[in-house]
Amino acid sequence: MLAPSVEGWWFGMTAVDRIRATRFSPAALATMRGQQPLWRRIDWILLLSALTLSLLGSVLIWSATRPRLLDNGGNQYAFIERHLENLVIGLVLGTIAAALNYRTLRASAPVVYAASCLGLVAVLLIGSTINGSHSWIVLGGGFQIQPSEFAKVGLVVTMAMVIAERRERSDGRRRYDVPLVLALAAVPAGLIMLQPDVGTIMVLTFTIFMVLAVAEVDWRWMVGLVLFAIFVAVASVQFGVLKDYQLDRFRAFANPSADTQGTAYNVNQARIAIGNGGLTGTGLFKGTQTNGKFVPEQQTDFVFTVAGEELGFVGAGGIILLFGLMLWRALRIAGRAPDLFGRLVATGVTAWFAFQTFVNIGMTLGIMPVTGLPLPFVSYGGSSMFANCIAIGLLLNVHLRTQTSEF
Numbered sequence: 314m315l316a317p318s319v320e321g322w323w324f325g326m327t328a329v330d331r332i333r334a335t336r337f338s339p340a341a342l343a344t345m346r347g348q349q350p351l352w353r354r355i356d357w358i359l360l361l362s363a364l365t366l367s368l369l370g371s372v373l374i375w376s377a378t379r380p381r382l383l384d385n386g387g388n389q390y391a392f393i394e395r396h397l398e399n400l401v402i403g404l405v406l407g408t409i410a411a412a413l414n415y416r417t418l419r420a421s422a423p424v425v426y427a428a429s430c431l432g433l434v435a436v437l438l439i440g441s442t443i444n445g446s447h448s449w450i451v452l453g454g455g456f457q458i459q460p461s462e463f464a465k466v467g468l469v470v471t472m473a474m475v476i477a478e479r480r481e482r483s484d485g486r487r488r489y490d491v492p493l494v495l496a497l498a499a500v501p502a503g504l505i506m507l508q509p510d511v512g513t514i515m516v517l518t519f520t521i522f523m524v525l526a527v528a529e530v531d532w533r534w535m536v537g538l539v540l541f542a543i544f545v546a547v548a549s550v551q552f553g554v555l556k557d558y559q560l561d562r563f564r565a566f567a568n569p570s571a572d573t574q575g576t577a578y579n580v581n582q583a584r585i586a587i588g589n590g591g592l593t594g595t596g597l598f599k600g601t602q603t604n605g606k607f608v609p610e611q612q613t614d615f616v617f618t619v620a621g622e623e624l625g626f627v628g629a630g631g632i633i634l635l636f637g638l639m640l641w642r643a644l645r646i647a648g649r650a651p652d653l654f655g656r657l658v659a660t661g662v663t664a665w666f667a668f669q670t671f672v673n674i675g676m677t678l679g680i681m682p683v684t685g686l687p688l689p690f691v692s693y694g695g696s697s698m699f700a701n702c703i704a705i706g707l708l709l710n711v712h713l714r715t716q717t718s719e720f
Contacts, residue, residue, distance in 0.1 A: 356712045359642035362635050370691035371396045373619040377611040380604045399695040403702030410706025415714045422474035429467030432460030433504035448508045459696035461513045464501040469661030476528050477654035491534045512684030523664035563682050582608045583677045587621030594625030612693040617677045646712045655711040662704045
């Protein structure tokens with residue numbers, strides 16, 4: 314039932330008048346949407362795109378890990394089973410994020426931020442080094458946690474809360490927005506650099522920049538941030554902040570033919586695998602590069618090469634199309650958000666997914682340096698899956714509150 318005042322106004326009009334009323338009365342339209350069943354108010358295109366990517370990822374992970382496991386006499390389904398388990402846990406976390414009261418979500422931002430920073434401190438104290446990065450906490454039973462993935466969620470929600478609170482309490486003044494955001498970002502960014510994890514720093518930097526751009530801060534701040542980022546990148550190289558293997562990755566990107574059996578090996582093998590797929594691919598489980606185990610870390614950082622080789626240009630293009638659908642819906646949610654907080658949360662998640670997807674696919678094609686970033690929803694990894702599902706839950710949360718106008 315509609316509210317009494319709306320009900321009498323609504324049913325007393327002709328069909329044409331109703332269409333006009335809904336077109337020019339957002340409040341009435343939101344009220345009517347709020348009476349719809351929950352399943353009709355969910356953004357199914359966004360949700361199904363993410364689910365489809367996750368399920369496709371499970372098949373690609375299976376194909377990437379199956380030859381090695383069979384050769385070692387292991388369970389060929391070990392990785393796909395764990396990936397699906399991670400997906401189920403992620404769906405639970407995403408559901409909680411989507412169902413959380415909007416006011417509670419906003420008020421809990423400092424708690425989420427503090428928890429993510431504590432996780433980053435913990436990994437430095439008790440974490441393990443894998444592939445040159447001290448980024449994981451090993452819990453036993455093959456289960457690992459990467460706190461930097463959750464730091465993305467914490468920073469996005471906290472930036473949105475801080476900017477929204479300041480705008481509402483100071484009549485929209487924006488003088489100290491950028492210094493506050495940068496101060497908040499400096500803590501997790503500094504802790505992540507100590508690991509070091511350059512890929513995550515790149516994602517955070519791009520996300521911060523896009524959130525501030527949508528928050529409409531002064532353009533001089535934006536130019537200053539770009540110049541500062543360039544300065545930090547140059548200084549990191551000059552003063553030895555980056556490890557040798559990280560610098561080698563950038564050298565391999567600049568000149569992939571210089572050391573094809575060394576630092577450029579991953580990139581060259583990835584390009585061979587994708588090129589081997591042609592238009593329609595070699596067929597699932599029939600990729601020579603994949604079955605020959607020529608591409609390192611193929612179930613994580615280079616999972617897109619499995620799609621390129623075994624599903625071809627058509628299959629790999631379909632995956633990119635799914636990402637495009639997901640990002641389009643995320644942008645749509647940001648544009649229709651009920652308040653500044655929701656708009657900035659949706660913007661931050663969109664920037665995070667867009668940049669990480671571009672970098673991951675780009676490094677397999679040789680147009681971006683290797684940074685160790687997983688492909689969202691597709692790559693194997695529990696922490697990445699959990700953080701991605703929470704982010705989708707945040708988008709759905711903003712979308713549902715837009716539908717019902719609940720503040």
